[in-house]
Amino acid sequence: MSFPDIYARYDAAEASANGGASSEGKSLLRRVSKLVAAVGTAAALALSATACGSTSTESSSSSSGSSKEGKGIALAYDVGGRGDQSFNDAAYAGFEKARKDFGIGGEDVEPSDGESDADKVQRLTDLARQGYNPVIGVGFAYAPAVKEAAEKFPKTTFGLIDDETVKGENIANLVFSEEQGSYLAGVAAAKATKSKVVGFVGGVEVPLIKKFEAGFVQGVKDTDPSVKVRTQYLTQPPDMGGFSKPDLGKEAARGQLDSDADVLYHAAGLAGQGVIEAVAAKDKWVIGVDSDQYKQKTLDKYKDSILTSMTKDVSGAVYNLVKSVHEGEPKTGVVRFDLKTDGVGLSDSNPAFAEMTEIQDAVKKAREGIVNGDIKVKTTP
C-alpha cells in the first residue's frame, strides 16, 4: 500500500468516525450540545409532523369515499403467506371460492418480516377501513391485532383462525380439532405398519403442531402399544423454515426411514413435500396433512405412496364465514371444526387405502368413539 493510500484510509476512518467533526477538540460541550440539538430538532420535527397530519383512518373517508359494504373479503396472512401448499393456501382457496360464488371482491395481504403487533393492527385497520367485510386474520399471531381492530370497527366481522383466546361480539374464532383427525391418522398408521415403527415429522415446534403430534401418538398407542413412534421437528420458532423448506423435510424423513419407520405422518406444510418425496423413493407409506394430498397435482408423481391425508378444512371455514356475512347473519364466537362437523377428517381418495378393510373398520370405530365422546384426545403430547 502506498503512503497516500494509508493516509486516505486513515482519514476516511476519521471522517466516518466523527462525521467530519474536529478531532482537535474545540469544545466538547459545544459538540455535544450541537448533537443534542440536532437530535432534538429531528425529534421535534417528527413529532410536529405527526401532530399535523391526519390519520389514515380520518382522511380515507374523504379520499376513497368507498361504501362500507360490498367491497368483499380480506385475508391477512401470517408469516409464510400464500404458496405454502398448506394452511395459508387453504385459506386462500376458500377465499377464492367465496369470491367466485358470491361475486364479490377481495384482497389478500401478506405480512413483512419482523413486524410487530402494531403492524398487524394497522393492516387489519386498513382493510376494515377500506370497507372489506369480513376481515380474516389467518393464524393465531393475529389474536391481539384482531381484538384491537374489532373494537375500532364494530360493524365489520373479523375472522380469526386458530385462536379462541380473544373474544368479541364481531369476532368469529375459527378453531380446529387437529388432534382428532391426527388420532385417526395414528390409528391408520399403527394398522398399516409392518416394521412396528412409525414416524411423525412436524414443521415448526409450536403448540399448534404439537396438537397433531399428540393426537397421532395417542392414536398409534391406543391401537397398538407395541408400535414405536419417532417424532421430529424441523425448526423452532421464530425460524419458520420448517413449514417452507422441503429439503429439511426430506432429510428428516430419510433419517426416520433409515431407522425402520415405514409409515410417516407429516404436519409440515410445504416442507412436507420433501417428506412425501423421500417416502415415495423408499416405497413406504406417508400420511398427508391439511388438504387431501393424494389429489394434489404437484404431488402426482408420489401419490401411490400417500396412504391418506388428515384434512383440516380451513378453506371451508373461510368460505362459511364469508357466506354467513354475505347472507347478513355473520357468525361470531367460537366456531369449532372437528370430526363431528367434518371440519377435520381422514381422506380415503387413495383406492388402495379405501380397500384396506381392516384399517377402514378401525378408523371408523375410532371416529365414532371420538364423536360420541368415548375417546378423549389429548391436545398436548
Added chain:
Amino acid sequence: MKKFDKDRLILALGGPALAIVVAVALTSVVLIASGRSPVEPYALMAEYAAHSDIQVLIVNQAATYYLAALAVAIGFRMNLFNIGVDGQYRLAAMVAALVGASVTLPGPLHILLILVVAMLVGAFWAGIAGILKTTRGVSEVVSTIMLNSIATSVVAYLILPAQFGEQRGNNLTTGEIPESGWFPGIELGAAGEIYGFVVVAALCGVLYWLVLNRTRFGFDLRATGAGESAAIASGVDAKRMVLTSMLISGAVAGLAGMPILLGDAHTYSLDFPAGLGFTGITIALLGRNHPVGIALGALLIAFLDKASATLDYNGYEKEIAMIMQGMIVMAVVISYEAVRRYGLRRQQQKVGEELAAAAAATDGTGPENRKEVSA
C-alpha cells in the same frame, strides 16, 4: 488546519446519497421491466406516509432499528462483525420479559430491572463470541451466526410451559409484564402512541458518539479497528478491546427488543418480531456507523417497511420496497467504494500538486539561495 472542509462533507454525504439514487433508479428499472409505472409506487408511499398514524409506526420501528444498528456499528468500528445481534436481542428480550413478568416493583425500578437484565443477557451472549475470539481465535462472524441458532433453541426451550412459558391458545408467552414495567409512551390521540423508548434510543446515539469520540476507550477502539498491530504497538490491549466491545455491542443489542417489549407487546411470545439484527446490519452500513447517519438510515428503512403496506391495496406488490432495500444495500457497498476511490484520487492529486508546487518553489529558489550562500 481546518478539518471540517467541503471535501469531507461531500465524501460523507456522497456515498449514501449516491446509494439511494442508484437504488431508486434500479427499482424503477425493475418496475419498467415488469410493465408498471416507475413513479407511482413512490408517490403512493409518500402519500401513505403523510398520515400521522403511519408516521407513528415509522418512528417506533425506527427506534427499534436504531438500537439494533448501533449495536452492529459498535462492532464495526472495532472491525468486528457482530452478526449475532439477532440472537442477542431475542434472548435478551425473552429473559427480560420473564423476569419482568415475575416481579412487581415500583415503576421506574421495574423498568430499570428489565433493562439491566436485557443488557446483561445481550452482553453475556455476545461475550461468548468475544471470549471465543480472544482465547481461541474463533472468527466472530462464525461464532455469532452459530450463537443465533443456539439462541433460537434456548428461547424455544425456555418458553415451553414445562419450563417458564405459558400456553395461551396456540401461542406461547412469558406471561404479561405488570403495568409498572411498561415504558410510558407519548400519547398522540388517534394517531397512536410513540414509544417512550424512542427517547432512550436517541440518548444511546448521543452516548455512542461521546464514548467513541471523546474518551480514551473510544480512541483505543477506533485505533484497534483501524489497525490492530499499530494499536498494539502503541500500548492498546487488543484482546481486552475485542472482548469489551463485544460486551458493549451485546448490551446495546439487548436493548433492541425493548421498545416493542416495554412499549407495546409487554410479553415475549412466539410472534415477537425476529430479524431486527439483520436489518440493523443494513442500517449500520447505510449510516456509515455515524449516530446521525444511522438514525436517518433507520428512518428510511422503517419508512420503506411501513409505507409499502399501501402498495398492496393499489395494485402493486409491497415487495417492491424489499427490492429497494436490497438495492440500497448493494448500492451502498458499491457507492462507498466509488466515493472512497474518488476521495483517494482527489487526495493524490492534491498531494501531487502540493509536491509539484513545493518542487517548483525549491527549483525557483534554489539557485538564488546558492547565490546568497556564495555571496
